[in-house]
Amino acid sequence: MEDQNKNLLLATVLSFxxxxxxxxxxxPPEAPPVDPNxxxxxxxxxxxxxxxxxxxxxxxxxxxxxxxAPRLTVDTPALIGSISLLGGRFDDxxxxxxxxxxxxxxxxxxxxxxxxxxxPYYAVFGWGPGTGLxxxxxxxxxxxxxxxxxxTLTPDAPVTLEWRNTKGMVFTRxxxxxxxxxxxxxxxxxxxxGAAVSLFPYGIVARHGQPAGLQNFFVLHxxxxxxxxxxxxxxxxxxxxxxxxxEREGAQAEVVNATTDGWIGFTDKYWMxxxxxxxxxxxxxxxxxxxxxxxFQTETRKPVQxxxxxxxVTATVRLFAGAKEWATIREYERDLGVAGYIDSxxxxxxxxxxxxxxxxxHWLNAAIGNMGLAIIALTFVLxxxxxxxxYKSYVSMAKMKELQPELEALKERAGEDKQKLQKExxxxxxxxxVNPAAGCLPILIxxxxxxxxxxxxxxxxxxxxxxxxxxxxxxxxxxxxxxxxLFGVLPWDAPVPGSFMALIFxxxxxxxxxxxxxxxxxxxxxxxxxxxQQVFAWMxxxxxxxxxxxxxxxxxxxxxxxxxxxxxxxxxxxxxxHKPDIFGNIKSGFKKKEPVPVSDKSKKAKK
Numbered sequence: 034m035e036d037q038n039k040n041l042l043l044a045t046v047l048s049f050x051x052x053x054x055x056x057x058x059x060x061p062p063e064a065p066p067v068d069p070n071x072x073x074x075x076x077x078x079x080x081x082x083x084x085x086x087x088x089x090x091x092x093x094x095x096x097x098x099x100x101x102a103p104r105l106t107v108d109t110p111a112l113i114g115s116i117s118l119l120g121g122r123f124d125d126x127x128x129x130x131x132x133x134x135x136x137x138x139x140x141x142x143x144x145x146x147x148x149x150x151x152x153p154y155y156a157v158f159g160w161g162p163g164t165g166l167x168x169x170x171x172x173x174x175x176x177x178x179x180x181x182x183x184x185t186l187t188p189d190a191p192v193t194l195e196w197r198n199t200k201g202m203v204f205t206r207x208x209x210x211x212x213x214x215x216x217x218x219x220x221x222x223x224x225x226x227g228a229a230v231s232l233f234p235y236g237i238v239a240r241h242g243q244p245a246g247l248q249n250f251f252v253l254h255x256x257x258x259x260x261x262x263x264x265x266x267x268x269x270x271x272x273x274x275x276x277x278x279x280e281r282e283g284a285q286a287e288v289v290n291a292t293t294d295g296w297i298g299f300t301d302k303y304w305m306x307x308x309x310x311x312x313x314x315x316x317x318x319x320x321x322x323x324x325x326x327x328x329f330q331t332e333t334r335k336p337v338q339x340x341x342x343x344x345x346v347t348a349t350v351r352l353f354a355g356a357k358e359w360a361t362i363r364e365y366e367r368d369l370g371v372a373g374y375i376d377s378x379x380x381x382x383x384x385x386x387x388x389x390x391x392x393x394x395h396w397l398n399a400a401i402g403n404m405g406l407a408i409i410a411l412t413f414v415l416x417x418x419x420x421x422x423x424y425k426s427y428v429s430m431a432k433m434k435e436l437q438p439e440l441e442a443l444k445e446r447a448g449e450d451k452q453k454l455q456k457e458x459x460x461x462x463x464x465x466x467v468n469p470a471a472g473c474l475p476i477l478i479x480x481x482x483x484x485x486x487x488x489x490x491x492x493x494x495x496x497x498x499x500x501x502x503x504x505x506x507x508x509x510x511x512x513x514x515x516x517x518x519l520f521g522v523l524p525w526d527a528p529v530p531g532s533f534m535a536l537i538f539x540x541x542x543x544x545x546x547x548x549x550x551x552x553x554x555x556x557x558x559x560x561x562x563x564x565x566q567q568v569f570a571w572m573x574x575x576x577x578x579x580x581x582x583x584x585x586x587x588x589x590x591x592x593x594x595x596x597x598x599x600x601x602x603x604x605x606x607x608x609x610x611h612k613p614d615i616f617g618n619i620k621s622g623f624k625k626k627e628p629v630p631v632s633d634k635s636k637k638a639k640k
Contacts, residue, residue, distance in 0.1 A: 099148050102177060105192060106185040110212045111355060116186070117147065120174045121194060121206060123216070124148070124155035126354050128304070135498055135506055144304050144354055153241040154299075156306060156352050158218050160204070163231030163337050170198045171232060178206065188212045201225035214355025215365060221347045224340045233337045234348035236308040238298045240329045243270045248302065252488060254379045257331055258307070259297030261289050261318050265376050273322045273329055284330075286321040294372040297331045300357070303494040305377055308333045309351040312370050356494050359395055379492045386485035390415075391493055398495065404508055405501030408586050411486075412593040416601075419478050423598075428605060436467060479594065483587075490586045501589065505542075508586030512540030530582075539581035542588040547577030549595035556602050 102119030107126065114126035124147040132139040145154050160171040172178070176196055183192035191209035198204070207219040220234055247255060247270070256269040266289075276285035297318045298307030310316045310333045319332040333350060340346050353365070357378050366374040380387045393414060397407035416423070439461060447454035461467075490496045496509040504514050504521070514520045515527035517538035528534035550573035580588055606612070 108185055109188055109210055111214060118178045120157050120176055121178050122155050122157045128356055131356060152245050156238045158236045160232045160234055165228055165230035166232055170200055172196050172204050186210055213361050214353055216352040219349045221345060222340060223345045224342055227342050229341050231337050231339050233335055235332055235334045236350045238306050238308055238331045240299055242327050244301060252381060253302055253492060255301055257320050258300040258377055259318055260373045261291035261295040262293050265373060276322055282321060284321045284323045286319060289318045291316055291318055296371060297333060300377060303357055303497055305357050306354045309371055311349055358494060381488045383481060383485045386481060387488050390485055391489045395495060404499035405589055408589050409593045412590050415482060416597045486590055487587055490584045496586055505585050509584050511582050512542040512585045514540035536582050539578060542585055543577050543581035546580060546588055546592050547573045549592050550576055553595055553599045
């Protein structure tokens with residue numbers, strides 16, 4: 034029993050230390066308060082820097098405000114907003130299905146916003162000038178397009194824009210959108226200038242300053258995300274600000290040439306804006322930071338194309354602007370051939386666990402219709418998968434109990450000879466085919482699963498504002514109930530989730546977690562060592578307060594896991610002839626231990 038308790042103590046302490054370090058070093062971030070009356074930030078630049086011309090020269094942003102321009106309305110089942118005809122920029126998009134908070138009057142989430150408002154964030158497309166063309170001969174940031182076909186942009190009604198330069202060239206842009214978040218921009222140039230020219234198409238996603246509410250959390254990636262030729266790249270905003278200066282780009286930049294596939298853009302926790310050029314066609318991916326204007330920028334550029342007099346050239350690029358929904362992104366990856374697009378979701382270091390865990394969770398939620406019940410069902414699935422290993426561990430623990438009389442006899446024979454005792458114990462374990470360290474495995478198995486599920490609940494939008502039952506209206510947030518107001522009985526508000534007071538005055542779920550851990554302990558008698566007794570006595574309640582600030586969905590998982598583990602251990606113990614005296618163990622835990630007299634200790638030592 035002593036060795037089994039030591040192994041269990043070691044595993045428990047290890048789990049405790051891992052979670053404690055995680056919780057202390059990387060606590061759940063608190064979103065900064067937003068003042069709705071705060072004025073819009075003053076922008077220092079008119080727009081993002083444009084790509085360099087084919088001859089290597091660079092044009093930069095102008096520090097002037099944008100003039101008013103007509104707008105093209107966008108209205109789809111998922112999106113609402115408008116496109117400015119000045120530059121044809123996508124700079125006003127909101128997500129119909131998502132609100133900022135759970136409040137009834139909460140506004141919907143706004144993804145893109147124009148220059149002149151706080152935190153401008155937008156996408157623009159155009160052509161860079163090459164041989165025979167100047168900057169004013171191609172559409173740019175101040176080019177005003179005119180609508181030649183269509184009205185409101187919907188999934189069933191694409192819109193066509195047109196612009197003509199003074200040399201007789203006609204630039205046509207057809208914009209279409211699906212019923213989710215994917216725009217398709219098809220640019221066509223007809224050369225009526227009478228002379229051969231060259232030019233190249235580009236797309237830009239630009240962000241003025243770092244986004245509001247940036248969390249800067251270790252387990253969450255926010256910033257540039259992209260893929261080129263099978264390689265995924267993630268760079269935070271701090272990383273972008275440290276890019277080397279590239280003279281040709283006129284800014285700090287990183288330029289990567291792709292030959293087969295790729296995409297690039299910016300990702301937030303739940304939202305994303307990315308450029309997706311034609312797959313299988315070479316392109317250049319550029320990540321850029323302009324310090325003078327504090328603009329972060331990603332670009333896709335196609336190679337320079339020669340256009341003979343009277344000739345026509347066409348370029349197509351897609352723009353994803355929306356929520357990082359797993360099913361939607363996976364559909365784009367499969368149906369549109371966007372390689373590796375599912376990795377735009379931040380699966381983390383444990384991607385080999387987080388990906389399949391979320392896939393199963395998503396399927397269970399679709400089948401059950403409640404994310405909380407889906408998490409409970411997922412817990413059963415995970416416990417079934419690890420059952421063979423857990424079964425061996427529990428059987429070994431049961432056999433260890435059967436060996437207690439023989440172990441006690443060995444201790445009596447060995448006396449103070451620790452080396453002899455250790456040798457005979459190892460021989461006994463070998464003869465009886467018992468692994469004394471097996472008791473650690475059920476707890477250690479849970480550590481990577483716990484972290485993987487923590488990641489899934491924290492980053493996937495499917496858990497955002499996902500209700501369970503009753504007071505649990507958001508499984509991605511901590512339990513909002515609190516002892517402070519007796520779980521809503523007293524007429525005052527509970528502490529704000531994430532605050533210090535909320536960590537002390539915990540809610541119902543953390544208390545249930547502590548109780549289930551405590552009951553699980555009571556399957557076994559108390560260890561005889563006083564230090565181990567104290568550690569085991571405090572462990573459930575320490576975990577109760579530690580995990581009280583975690584997402585309620587994660588606590589639901591842990592409670593379910595404890596209950597299943599309790600049942601498994603009880604059944605296996607009974608099958609091996611050992612009936613756990615749960616009530617007796619609980620009762621003994623409340624008994625006051627009488628100190629052993631010094632004289633008795635001496636007599637015991639002499640024996």
